[in-house]
Amino acid sequence: MDKYENTPLIKALHNHVLQGRINMHMPGHKQGMGFSSAFQNNLLSYDLTELPGLDNYHNPTGAILKSMEACSEAFGALKSYFLVNGSTSGIHASFLSCFRKGDKVLLNRNCHISVINALILFGIEPIFVMPEYNKEYKLPIPASFDDWKNALYENPDVKGAFVTTPDYYGICQPITELSTLLHCEGKILIVDEAHGTHFPFSKLLPETALEQGADICVQSFHKTLPALTQSAVLHIGSALIDFEKVQRAISMITTTSPSYIVMSSMDYARDFAKRNGSTQYEKLLTKLDELKDQLMKMEKLRIVPDEIDGIKRDPTRIVIDTSLTDITGLELYELLYDEYGIVAEMCDTYHVVFILTMSNTSDDIAKIANAIIRIDKSIKNISSRTCYDNPPLSASISSKNYSVPDLYDFLGSTRQIQLEDAEGCVSAGLVTPYPPGIPLLCPGEKITENDIQYLKKLLTSGFDVHGLITAENGSKMVRII
Ligand SMILES: Cc1ncc(COP(=O)(O)O)c(C=O)c1O
Incomplete structure (x- = not known):
């Protein structure tokens, strides 16, 4: 008998932990690695x-x-x-x-x-x-x-x-x-x-x-x-x-x-951070500098630099860009997960994001370097596929005409409609490709043809879009006011 038969969540957690994957996501304590044994035991x-x-x-x-x-x-x-x-x-x-x-x-x-x-x-x-x-x-x-x-x-x-x-x-x-x-x-x-x-x-x-x-x-x-x-x-x-x-x-x-x-x-x-932060971050960032030097040499995948358009990025946040390759961020995320046991924090169409903290080890960093470089080598061609560019932002997202819906309208008196048929309708909810959790449609916004096309492209690439409802036949519905 399955000892976790009656506890499906514990079973799922137990199985995940048994896999011993490399943790590049939150929470920052990395499954207890960042806690002293005294704190953990108590x-x-x-x-x-x-x-x-x-x-x-x-x-x-x-x-x-x-x-x-x-x-x-x-x-x-x-x-x-x-x-x-x-x-x-x-x-x-x-x-x-x-x-x-x-x-x-x-x-x-x-x-x-x-x-x-x-x-x-x-x-x-x-x-x-x-x-x-x-x-x-x-x-x-x-x-x-x-x-x-x-x-x-x-x-x-x-x-x-x-x-x-x-x-x-x-x-x-x-x-x-x-x-x-x-x-x-x-x-x-x-x-x-x-x-x-x-x-x-x-x-x-x-x-x-x-x-x-x-x-x-x-x-x-x-x-x-x-x-x-x-x-x-x-x-x-x-x-x-x-x-x-x-x-x-x-x-x-x-x-x-x-x-x-x-x-x-x-x-x-x-x-912990107050007493050790200065030395721990110096150590982490030195290791990450080595990682960045290695990843800069890649030919197809790219590491997003620590400064972009003159704006600083958190140097502990490693972001890999797949936009010059034939693979999407989701495919890179899955390759890392399935073939290298690495769990990144999130992915989107072109990026995979890794959260590294004081609780990650040098070994974790070496493993991501190895995996990403190997994947880069295995990618054959720089892609000529059409890129989805900046998400088209709904015309109604303007300071002039956007108005948040009444709380009770938002919660009730709404109906579902096929995404294809929603042009010109007013969204009742948030439609958010998640992660990263940036709403494409906010409640109260008019849905444009661009919005519909963009969402369809995301869905065909396998993205999880929160706020859309899956009908019995698998088609996507959107809630409107
Ligand atoms: C930018 C941003 N703000 C706020 C939150 C909410 O944080 P929490 O999950 O701690 O409630 C998140 C969660 O991912 C976030 O990414």
Whole structure:
């Protein structure tokens, strides 16, 4: 009898672990590699609740408060709040505490799905600032300061700006000029720094959002530090923010049973990174420099450089570009998985992204070098296939006519329609190729023929597009209002 017959999830996890694959994805502790054995061995016994001496998350005055204060100190924040439901909850709490229904906010279009959900939940109107596009590497590039400035001057009634940096590919938007301008105009800057939690711990890493003047920044500990999945933090960086309001907002959307093991893993990760970050990142980046030197010599696959269009990338985020080859990012991801036992973080049409952290070993790095170089050699021809270029952005995604739908319209009174027949209809949901989780269609947007063609191409290449519904005959449907 199968000993896991009645526990399908445990069975799946057990089987995955048995395969002993090389972990190039989150969470950053890499299946415990980043934890001391003492911490690891005690984890389950730490799964406790509000007992004497263990403080209370919703009104912290003891151990939790001390740990959050140590966190503020390490990250250079005025105040930090632990989150136990990822950056998603920090993003929601930021919108809830800083804006009111109907407020306008400047927002980079390539934001995470949790930001779009925050707009709908709290009735905030985005003024989208469109990213630019690097044709060579087929990557979104953050909008320039001038674009943000113009958007601000064209919309002087915005309450602030929300910026995502770094993005999934490690591309960092410089925000010092933007924060200065916003502050001069009496506006605030909130930053989704979910992928940059490690930045404060080495001078070799990019500047942090707080160093560049963010008033709030939200970070996922679990993505790049040795901490458990769901661990994240909201930092306040300036006195423009009402601390109490933020705390109340976080409390409103957080379970009354916050996980002590998730919180303790943030205590662990912050302490570990503060004591060892400088040496650990120097070691990791030296190894990664060797890897990059090797991968630069490839002829067909390419490694995306650490600087692109003059914009810095997180040097720990390795991105391989397949756009000059006959294989897609998905095919490269699958080759690495099936033939080399390497699990990357994500892929899209042209890229495979690897998350490397302090918890990866030199052996892991040598194995990706070997695998990618071998795959590069096995690719016969540089492709002449038609490339899908910059995703066509729906004409209705403009600051002039986009309006978030009412929350209850979004949740109900909608119907499904064949994707082919949806031209001119209004999307009821998010349609997001995932990862990287950048919405192609937002709720309330008109669906264009370009959108339909682009989605069909992604689907034919085997991409997972969230928000589309698969009909019984396998065709794709979209939900419309
Ligand atoms: C840019 C960005 N922001 C926010 C989030 C949400 O983070 P979490 O999964 O910690 O809720 C993600 C998740 O992938 C992300 O990529």
